[in-house]
Amino acid sequence: MADQGGSREHLIPTITTKPPEFPPTQFPFLSLVLWFDQSNRSTALLSWSVFFLLVVIVPMISHFLLVCSDCDFHHRRPYDAVVQLSLSIFAGISFVSLSIWSRKFGMRRFLFLDKLLDFSDKVRIGYEAEIQRSMKRLMIFVLPSLTLEAIYRIWWYISGSQEIPYIINPILSHVIACTLQLSSWLYRNSVFIIVCILYQITCHLQTLRLDDFARCFASEITDVGSALAEHQKIRRNLRIVSHRFRRFILLSLILVTATQFMALLTTIRASVAVNIYEVGELMLCSLSLVTGVFICLRSATKITHKAQSVTSLAAKWNVCATVDSFDNLDGETPTASMIEAQITPCGAFDTSDDEEGEGDDDLDNTKIHPIYANTISYQKRQALVTYLENNKAGITVYGFLVDRSWLHTIFGIELALILWLLNKTIVNIP
Incomplete structure (x- = not known):
């Protein structure tokens, strides 16, 4: 809450620790x-x-x-x-x-x-x-x-x-x-x-x-x-x-x-x-x-x-991670050729550079890397997407x-x- 007396408050917060103050x-x-x-x-x-x-x-x-x-x-x-x-x-x-x-x-x-x-x-x-x-x-x-x-x-x-x-x-x-x-x-x-x-x-x-x-x-x-x-x-x-x-x-x-x-x-x-x-x-x-x-x-x-x-991006991420999952590897360490093969289907969802939208649509063109997405389970991914779909911000x-x-x-x-x-x-x- 702003001070009610004295001189005018500073618009930029007074920083007493590491970052400098912005006058x-x-x-x-x-x-x-x-x-x-x-x-x-x-x-x-x-x-x-x-x-x-x-x-x-x-x-x-x-x-x-x-x-x-x-x-x-x-x-x-x-x-x-x-x-x-x-x-x-x-x-x-x-x-x-x-x-x-x-x-x-x-x-x-x-x-x-x-x-x-x-x-x-x-x-x-x-x-x-x-x-x-x-x-x-x-x-x-x-x-x-x-x-x-x-x-x-x-x-x-x-x-x-x-x-x-x-x-x-x-x-x-x-x-x-x-x-x-x-x-x-x-x-x-x-x-x-x-x-x-x-x-x-x-x-x-x-x-x-x-x-x-x-x-x-x-x-x-x-x-x-x-x-x-x-x-x-x-x-x-x-x-x-x-x-x-x-x-x-x-x-x-x-x-x-x-x-x-x-x-x-x-x-x-x-x-x-x-x-x-x-x-x-x-x-x-x-x-x-x-x-x-x-x-x-x-x-x-x-x-x-x-x-x-x-x-929309979360749903795309979930789809890519699900389609390109490594479940069929049965615990084996994926090789570079396997990784490249798994990435290809997800990349098919991406639009070409000539068809990219303008500034407001840049999130729709975000490229998803399914390798990272496999660090959490399908149930957790689906729960996150369901939450975002039913709790839209704006x-x-x-x-x-x-x-x-x-x-x-x-x-x-x-x-x-x-x-x-x-x-x-x-x-x-x-």
């Missing part, structure tokens, strides 16, 4: 997450103050004071309410989720960093590399929308400087307003994408653990109990991840679909003009929100597919397994809504 500065993304830290009163007050300023106050002022109802059609903003409401709702859900997780678990425990020393070196290195890449992913998802929004805002203030309301000095007033609006846009998009990337990180850790677990089928297995215990640990962690993120995933999925329908119902009204100047910002907002949802769904479906591939949302059928269905719905809105935007470019 938070080594991971820029985790240092960024510290801005949402709720471990003590001072950081909580700062976080909530910035939240209310950029998520509530600035959007309200921007909408009601800069509505510009008397401006020409290029500078009117009939869809501003939908844009501001959508971004603020998602930022609110994300910030509240981060606050709850920070107070309840602490970010170190939330990201399983306190358990990192219990994993293999390959898992630790892969997890640290994933965290290192997270900041780059955040920039990739946030900066393009911020750049387009900045271009639009600067053009809007410069071209409509005589029509847009101002206080005292038009230039100073517009510069301050533009800066606050861009800061609000950046903050609201970033906090939503940050939560989505945190979900991606935690899912990736479990994917690495599943990969590590699957490698035991290509080596000598002498203790089925250890394999069962490791799989149970992975299933427990997957249940923990599913439980922590289930409200965020479900609310995001429902609300992003609702906002897309609301945007479409607004744009298809006959009394409302639709052009790139008025709908462009709405389109940009929709793309940002849908992108965040698909980051989460793709991470969930990827780990579910990986968990199901482990079960990410769930309130008991519903998030697999590729989910992703395909939701992707089809969201893509149709996005393309419809994009069509309404592009075809009316003057």
